Amino acid sequence: MLEGTADAGLLVRLRAGEESAFAELLALHGGRLLATAKRLLRQDADAQDAVQEAFLSAFRALDGFDGRAGLGTWLHRIVVNACLLRIRKRDRHPEPTLDDLLPTYDSTGHYITRQASWADTPPEISQRAEVRRLVRETINELPEGARTALVLRDVEGLSTADVAAALGIESGAARVRIHRGRQLLKALLERKNLSGVLE
């Protein structure tokens, strides 16, 4: 509620073209959006460019903003789209598919190898800064398609339908990509033997 009221005041000033309102908007949302751009684009310079691009296009679209979503959510969507556009335009480097990390099944559909035992992860472990850093690094090792889908769903918190819309694919295809990303990340984390997580 409070956010909505604050948004409404800021929005009036933005639409009036008040310079200080733009500075305020950047200070208020810039850091968080830059973090999102860094997670999606991995490179600092790229992330800054995308955030700049996104803010400028948001400024141009202010009159069309209907206020239903809240400024923060609206800006997040614009930044995500700016990042995805950049990822699509990037030169595609051949990258390992990591398919060999996916689980393998025998002819009856059962696991061939014994699956790794994870400790039931206490929530505290993900609060540890070094664990978060390691998980972030490991996410960055995923192949692009799976990585983008997984970051949007599990880090940025988009619904599967919104992931599909952002990527311009069917929702079934988005589900497959998210699932694959989760399976690969689990296997990569196991390979690193994340201490305190594996039993």
Added chain:
Amino acid sequence: MTDCDRPSADFPDDCVRARALLAKLAQGRGTPEDSAAAEAHIRVCAACTEVRRDAIVLTCAAIAAFLDDVITDRLPAAKRIVFESHLAICPDCVRYMIGFRSSVELTRGVAAAADPPPDMPAQLIQAILAARAAGEAGED
């Protein structure tokens, strides 16, 4: 697949109890007595036998595909019973599920509020404000 939501009309209470035991076993919390009690009922109950057969017929590969719905609690009840009965007989799927869920939790933790977002560099703020001002001037 059968309609596993509907317990057998013959012994509805026993079915509910047996399936609760299967669910408990699936979470690794069941005792050998729980397992024996569930099996004793399944032997005499056609509906539960069918659920159990689906659980055995269902492959680990098929079970893995349920996991995205399991961790968000969106697996339809009918599928959940089959899922849990498979887990009751398949330790590998139990281990895989625990790892899958933990891994997703760790991923979600990456954006946790405990990490303050990085500051927006002053030079970036200035660049954006300058680009906006330049755009405005261009429009006039």
